[in-house]
């Protein structure tokens with residue numbers, strides 16, 4: 001990572017420079033982990049889809065019109081070379097971009113987030129939403145994390161989701177949603193709606209995919225952070241979702257399966273629809 005820029009940032013800022021180069025998952029560098037616990041979360045991947053169950057409610061949501069709503073999807077990371085350097089995220093500096101993680105078999109997080117975002121885009125568009133992606137493909141260098149936040153702001157998005165997968169210890173599995181923590185003078189206006197958005201996506205994702213809450217961090221699938229540029233700089237309701245742990249065998253198998261990614265996309269769309277329409 002561009003060390004010249006890094007030391008410049010250090011020289012400039014007395015502010016804390018957050019987690020340089022620790023990225024397991026880019027903008028969402030894994031924070032302090034809690035020891036793995038069995039937790040009350042769902043049993044092991046009861047691979048059972050809820051896809052059939054609850055289909056009535058789903059049909060209702062599928063029928064709910066998202067006309068007039070703008071959703072910005074941020075597929076985490078990018079396929080091309082990193083731009084490098086540091087950007088100011090309101091309360092410190094972070095890497096402009098990071099490479100993200102991958103499964104042991106080599107399926108990269110950036111390819112995963114791109115594929116899942118494209119699937120989610122289609123579902124949301126079918127429901128009538130205007131959907132904007134923060135990057136145009138999975139090839140070039142993606143926008144820096146501050147620009148990713150700016151894209152949501154520029155489009156006055158009704159909701160923004162940044163899609164990621166984690167690169168945590170292999171023994172931990174499951175998903176979690178990251179909600180913004182207030183940063184004075186920056187994102188205080190989005191805390192309440194983002195929390196609501198997070199709860200809606202959390203519930204829908206759990207029901208729709210059968211994935212358990214993260215066993216290695218968070219509280220019932222939720223973490224709250226103030227060190228992510230994407231959340232600090234957003235002026236519109238926004239969350240991150242760490243959809244699973246790519247380093248965990250069970251999660252990796254699911255994330256690598258196109259049919260499962262489709263289920264994930266529909267589940268996220270259901271959560272978004274619930275948040276945006278109340279249905």
Ligand SMILES: [Zn+2]
Nearest residue numbers: 025026076164
């Ligand atoms: Zn990531």
